[in-house]
Amino acid sequence: VVSTQSTGDKFNLTGLSDMIPHYKKALDMILDLEPDDDGDDAQGQNDLVEQAAEMLYGLIHARYILTNRGLAMMLEKYQNSEFGTCIRVFCENQLMLPIGLSDNPGESMVKLYCPKCQDVYVPKSSRYHHIDGAYFGTSFPHMLFMVHPEYRPKPSPSSFIPRLYGFKIHPLAYQLQVEASVHWKESRKRA
Numbered sequence: 001v002v003s004t005q006s007t008g009d010k011f012n013l014t015g016l017s018d019m020i021p022h023y024k025k026a027l028d029m030i031l032d033l034e035p036d037d038d039g040d041d042a043q044g045q046n047d048l049v050e051q052a053a054e055m056l057y058g059l060i061h062a063r064y065i066l067t068n069r070g071l072a073m074m075l076e077k078y079q080n081s082e083f084g085t086c087i088r089v090f091c092e093n094q095l096m097l098p099i100g101l102s103d104n105p106g107e108s109m110v111k112l113y114c115p116k117c118q119d120v121y122v123p124k125s126s127r128y129h130h131i132d133g134a135y136f137g138t139s140f141p142h143m144l145f146m147v148h149p150e151y152r153p154k155p156s157p158s159s160f161i162p163r164l165y166g167f168k169i170h171p172l173a174y175q176l177q178v179e180a181s182v183h184w185k186e187s188r189k190r191a
Contacts (some may be wrong), residue, residue, distance in 0.1 A: 001073075002057070002064045012063055016056060019105075026052035030060075055105050058135030062103070065136065066143050074140070075148060086114035090158045097141040098120070100133025108133045113141045116153045163184060 017023040030053050064137045066072040077083065078095055084094040094116040101120070109131045111120045123129070145152040162169045 002070075012060060016059055019059065020052050020056045022049045022052040023056065025149070026056045029053040030057050055132075056068045058132055059105065061135050062100070062137040062140070065140055068147075070094040071144055071147055074144060075151065078144070078151070083112055084124065086116060087124075088114065088117050088119070088156075090156045091116040092156075094153055097144065098128070098131075098136040099141050100136045100138055103134055103137050105132050110136055115141060115145060116156050118155070153173050 013027070022028055026049055029049060065074050075095070078097055081095055083096050083098055085091075086096055088094075091114055094114055096112040096114050098110050099113040099120060101111060110123065110128050110131045112123050112128075113120050
């Protein structure tokens with residue numbers, strides 16, 4: 001939850017007025033201020049302002065979680081496993097953090113970042129399926145571990161090694177099989 005003080009701080013809002021339609025009305029809605037009654041507030045207009053307020057709040061949130069207070073709040077959620085654990089076997093239930101694949105709203109939904117395998121996953125929980133990734137940004141997990149390096153896990157020393165009958169499969173084996181299959185199919189067509 002972003003503090004009202006941070007939400008109303010002009011420094012935190014720098015540049016957002018160009019990105020958000022109905023910026024002033026959206027900010028007033030977030031701050032719970034009485035709207036300027038200019039008579040053109042039809043239901044369609046209210047819906048647009050609500051959407052703009054949601055986007056504005058999300059982008060303010062992305063900035064807030066990079067502050068010391070925001071990082072402290074997110075670190076507590078991380079330690080309480082509120083974002084889940086990595087599904088990869090060799091990560092051994094490593095705690096995950098939310099991340100956006102873009103800082104621009106509307107490009108992708110939030111994903112979960114595993115600091116052990118350093119990969120990104122689609123969240124299992126449906127509560128994340130409608131949250132824009134830009135509301136967390138692309139920098140959040142990395143900033144958290146730069147400020148709190150003691151919480152960054154060591155990379156997993158193990159990885160899965162594919163085997164057939166106990167023998168490790170050479171990296172070129174699949175490519176050679178595809179080439180052999182194509183060659184075999186072409187020779188059958190000629191016959």
